[in-house]
Amino acid sequence: MQTSLQIDSRFPQMGTTIFTVMSRMAAECGAVNLSQGFPDFQADPALFDAVHKHMCQGRNQYAPMAGMPELRQAISDKVAALYGPRYDVESEVTVTAGATQALFTAIAAFVxxxxxxxxxxxxxxxxxxTIETVGGKAVYARLQFPDYTPDWAQVAQLITPKTRMIVLNSPHNPTGSLLTAVDLDKLVELLRGTNIVVLSDEVYEHILFDGEKHASLCAHPELAERSIIVSSFGKTYHITGWKIGYVVSPAELMAEFRKVHQFNVFTVHTPSQLGLAEYMQDASRHLGLAGFYQEKRDFFRNLLAATPFELLPCRGTYFQLARYSAISDLPDRAFAEWMTREVGVAVIPVSVFHADGHDDRVVRFCFAKKEETLLAAAERLCKAFVKPR
Structure with a gap:
């Protein structure tokens, strides 16, 4: 159907997300899809059983706006056990329809x-x-290649009287880098005496490698008092399609968050919340995630060791960056499309995450896949790029 309406687009430059583009291309070309960040393996059947039980028990109507009390209690308990502070279940914990909704709601509430x-x-x-949707302006601090570390002197120069919020992401997508306790100390020095709110995207909080510890803003009292902290059950329990996350923050900030949340989502699927609350009682299920994904990271890196890809450090998340300068001079988007069509492995070009399209000739692989998927991808990569002896 076509319309005769003349649409004056509010966002004429906003296109389709690269994840949709590359996944569609992968399907069309029959490529192994290591582009979009989702597991291709099942979650624990015990989680499905818990949700099914609550469905059969009739727990299928609206949950409270902030989330089921059982799940909010489990979240509060987990955060206290890992990071120290005890968030109030009634006023400081909210269940969301995934992390993306939580991020949108937080920005809409404050910017x-x-x-x-x-x-x-x-x-x-x-x-x-999201920032532009609510009329704000994004200001960019460049992470320093190739380790993707922040330059706090640059951040200090970017803070103005108009600065309303700083958005953090650690472990960081797409780079796999981490903020450290030293980084948080430097940040708090910049924020003292301001009313700047911090939005901390910590959805990969349990996926850190080589003994690294997650520097959650929950654990830093000066930052916690001005922070909205977001996490995701989808990343933690391999259920990205369920779209369930959560937010913790001081009550004053949460009150503002909920003003928007109640009207853009209101509530989240009830039996899934109850199933998650039950499943979370065994802490090994999230505490074991680092070891689980480190095995996948190391397995994938070993598979690619013979190729000309330069594998960059991966300290967290389930993404591996690789520089391909020894393979091609193509810009990274063209290289990613060529890889998908000609090699049969779909990846994400990292330049799409740069506001100015900056291109270091780096692509992103997702290794949250079954071993056979990673083996199939590696076989195609080695066939294309490893010369026979």
Whole structure:
């Protein structure tokens, strides 16, 4: 159907997300899809059984706006056990329809037209469109290649009276880098005496490698008092399609968050919340995630060791960056499309995460896949790029 309406697009430059583009291309070309960040294996059947039980018990009507009390209690208990502070179940914990909704809601609740929001470039693709949707302006601090560490002197220069919010993401998508306790100390020095709110995207909080510890803003008292902290059950329990996450923050900030949350989502699927609350009682299920994914990371890196890809450090998340300068001079988007069509492995070009399209000739692989998937991808990569002896 076509319309005769003349649409004056509010967002004429906003296109389709690269994840949709590359996954569609992968399907069309029959490529192994290591582009979009989702597991291709099942979650624990015990979680399905728990949700099914609550469905059969009739727990199928609206949950409270902030989330089922059982799940909010389990979240509060988990955060206290891992990071120290005890968030109040009634006023400081909210269950959301995934992390993306939580991020959108937080930005909409605090950012006004004309406000500036500092983000770190390369930046996960949902932040800036959300900032612009509510009339704010994204201001970019560049993470330093190849380790993707923040330059706090640069951040200090970017803070102005218009700065309303800083968005953090650690472990960082797409780069796999981490913020450290030292980074948080430097940040708090910059924020003292301001009313800047921090939005901390910590959806990969349990996926850190080589003994690294997650520097959650929950555990830093000065930052926690001004922070909205977001996490995701989808990333933790291999259920990205369920779209369930949560937010913790001080009551004053949460009250503002819920003003928006009640009207853009209101509530989240009841039996899934109850099943998650039950499943979370065994802490080994999230505490074992680092070891589980480190095995996959190491397995994948070993498979690619013979190729000309330069594998960059991966300290967290389930993404592996690789520089391909020894293979091709193509820009990274063209290289990713060529890889999908000609090699049969779909990846994400990292330049799409840069506001200015900056291109270091780096692509992103997702290794949250079954071994056979990773083996199939590696076989195609080695066939294309490893010369026979």
């Amino acid at each position: 006004r037209p004309g406000d500036e929001v500092i983000v770190f470039d390369p930046v996960y693709d949902s932040y800036v469109p």
